[in-house]
Amino acid sequence: MSELIQLIKTELAQPVDPRVVDFAASIAAQYGEASRAVLFYGSCLRTTELDGQMLDFYLIVSSYEVAYGKSWLVRANKLLPPNVFPAEHDGLVAKIAVLSEEDFARLCSVKAGDVSVWARFAQPSRLVWLATNLAPETIVEAIAEAPVTLFQRTLPVMGAEYTSLSDIWREGFSRTYDCELRAERAGRSSSVVDCEPERYERLGMATTATIAKRMGVGPNGEVPNFASPDATEQFWRKMKRRGKLLTLARLAKASGTYAGGIDYLAWKINRHAGTGYVIKPWQRKWPILGALTMLPRLIAGGAIK
Structure with a gap:
């Protein structure tokens, strides 16, 4: 087991407020046999504040056909993933994003056509519910691709002046934030890293080791770039244009799923x-x-x- 996989597995298993676990179980029950895993992430995980806040969950399902009784929801989730729904449980409220196992793995990887999923899961998350017939490694391996994707998409545009792994994280998160219509204040990408600097240092080292193992190392021991600086800048320009349009499209879609x-x-x-x-x-x-x-x-x- 690689160090990156072990770090992600350990992080996902860290305890959370029991109310979050109960909420996750109620979400899974709503979708019955389609439910595969429920992940908790976002600002409420970082602050541990739940009351009066909007919790964030991802529900991973076996397929959209099994999850939904309405064909239009299947089409919407396939065409523009994820579908997002509101939920309430025991005085708490949340929004639930629904993805299939296949889409979740793809959207955490470098194959993703936008940044929204891998940008979120390069940050901390917790596995708060898991189907009894699903090995946690399925989820762990998908999430472990998120920091790899962030580094592969960021390293080529880091100038020679960067001096630490935290610089890579900050640059990567800054660029992903620019790819969505977001309400966060300037500097939010840095505050995410500053909240858990040791976590990002450990994960950054494991991520670069994973990339080096996959791609080899350069003549001076450096981690090779996934793409050229010019191609990477072009990728980010495309993601910025595409991401803001996707934000508007998802908002329009949510009008049919999110009261x-x-x-x-x-x-x-x-x-x-x-x-x-x-x-x-x-x-x-x-x-x-x-x-x-x-x-x-x-x-x-x-x-x-």
């Missing part, structure tokens, strides 16, 4: 950007149009980027 989605968007923006945006009644009635008219004003005002 009150526009209110959640406003809550998240106000929480992270310190704004006081208030949703108007007509925006709740026509949430897609409301969101589209809301976003340009917030972008112009710097609330989201």
